Amino acid sequence: MTPKAIILQGAAAMMLVTGAFVYHVGAVWVDVREKKPGGDHVRLVVPAIIAPVAAMMVPKAKLQEAPAELQQWLPTIEAATDELSRCPDSVFVQVDSRKEHVKIAKSGDHLVIDVDDPGETVHVSFPIRAVAYTARQLARSAPPVAQRAGM
Amino acid sequence: MRKILSALTILVWLGGATAALAAERWVHVKVSETGEDGERVRVNIPLSLAEKILPTINAHKLHDGKVRVDEHDFKEVDLRALLDAVRTAQDNEYVTVESKHENVRVAKSGGFMLVKVRETPHPSKKEKETGAAPKVHTVDVKIPFTVVNALLSGEKDELDLLAGLRALGQYDNLELVTVNDEDSSVRVWIDTQNTAE
Numbered sequence A: 001m002t003p004k005a006i007i008l009q010g011a012a013a014m015m016l017v018t019g020a021f022v023y024h025v026g027a028v029w030v031d032v033r034e035k036k037p038g039g040d041h042v043r044l045v046v047p048a049i050i051a052p053v054a055a056m057m058v059p060k061a062k063l064q065e066a067p068a069e070l071q072q073w074l075p076t077i078e079a080a081t082d083e084l085s086r087c088p089d090s091v092f093v094q095v096d097s098r099k100e101h102v103k104i105a106k107s108g109d110h111l112v113i114d115v116d117d118p119g120e121t122v123h124v125s126f127p128i129r130a131v132a133y134t135a136r137q138l139a140r141s142a143p144p145v146a147q148r149a150g151m
Numbered sequence B: 001m002r003k004i005l006s007a008l009t010i011l012v013w014l015g016g017a018t019a020a021l022a023a024e025r026w027v028h029v030k031v032s033e034t035g036e037d038g039e040r041v042r043v044n045i046p047l048s049l050a051e052k053i054l055p056t057i058n059a060h061k062l063h064d065g066k067v068r069v070d071e072h073d074f075k076e077v078d079l080r081a082l083l084d085a086v087r088t089a090q091d092n093e094y095v096t097v098e099s100k101h102e103n104v105r106v107a108k109s110g111g112f113m114l115v116k117v118r119e120t121p122h123p124s125k126k127e128k129e130t131g132a133a134p135k136v137h138t139v140d141v142k143i144p145f146t147v148v149n150a151l152l153s154g155e156k157d158e159l160d161l162l163a164g165l166r167a168l169g170q171y172d173n174l175e176l177v178t179v180n181d182e183d184s185s186v187r188v189w190i191d192t193q194n195t196a197e
Helices: A003-025 A050-057 A068-086 A128-141 A145-150 B002-021 B047-056 B079-088 B125-130 B145-151 B161-168
Strands: A027-034 A041-047 A090-096 A101-107 A110-116 A120-127 B026-033 B040-046 B066-068 B094-098 B102-109 B112-119 B137-144 B158-160 B174-180 B184-191
Touching (some): B026 B047, B040 B047, B066 B161, B079 B094, B079 B145, B112 B145, B137 B145, B145 B158, B158 B161
Antiparallel strands (some): A027 A041, A027 A120, A090 A101, A090 B040, A110 A120, B026 B040, B026 B184, B066 B158, B102 B112, B112 B137, B137 B174, B174 B184
16 A cells, blocks of 8 residues: 555544544534625534633633633533533524514524524524533633632 | 233333323413514523522522512512411412502412402503503412422522422423513413423
8 A cells, every 4th residue: 555545544534533523522503694785604613622622721820810700600501501401402592573583492412593683694503512511621620719709 | 912912001101101200391481572563582491401500590689599588679568478378368368459550469279379460550641642541460470389388498588499490390281470561461381391382
């Protein structure tokens, strides 16, 4: 087997493993479309693994600077995402008016947020597990709020 | 063969019964505003989610699933005394609080506490001109006494929301709150469906 073939096979295997891993963890989808003529259309797909990995790489000293409000709500976020993972698919919040439509729903293992107003449509979908992973990572790494207050 | 079929039938029935008992309870809120620009809001939350989240919230007057209630929140009405009066009253006997524009009736019926509020607002300028009667605002609340007792199971100046939610989980289908006024209607209920419609 030629070195070129070995490299190509290795690259293909790497892509396969990466794709399987990303599929397992899920991806964050963002789709924003402006309704005006010639408006922008932004579509973004980011592997959800980026969020918890980024949280692990943040120096602990920096986490002490995290807003107190975020640290206060971390247990709530963790509890909510854990329980949401167990819920069946459902529309949690739906707001409809003449000008705007907002929907927050669970679809599979994703939380989906859709907003439709006169200016634009926004679609955001992210794996619920990724939020839980990130929240746990931040909660484990950041010192308790009480300790911060005593510093 | 017949014994096997009977056993399978019993197993299927038991499985269904167990599933029904373990069915998730959902709290639904439906708000509908009238008018061309009226907004319609639908909220569907599994009770288990609320039970898991509530103890983690520590903000303002809400801590560990309990909310602190100050005396002035109910404008000199002794809520516990009122509820005790209803609890010890006979079924369908009302405790009534009347004022010029508001009529509040609290009663006990079939293990539920019923609260009916009828408020007649001051007539608007248009209503004064046309002589039309202002629309009466209505609030109807139906809460099982087991939930009321759970809410009041904490300290004197607090409501144990978490205990109340857990008590509410014993009911499959229950209409909790209905509010109607000239601009909007609000409905809060609990059932085992994950959709409001």
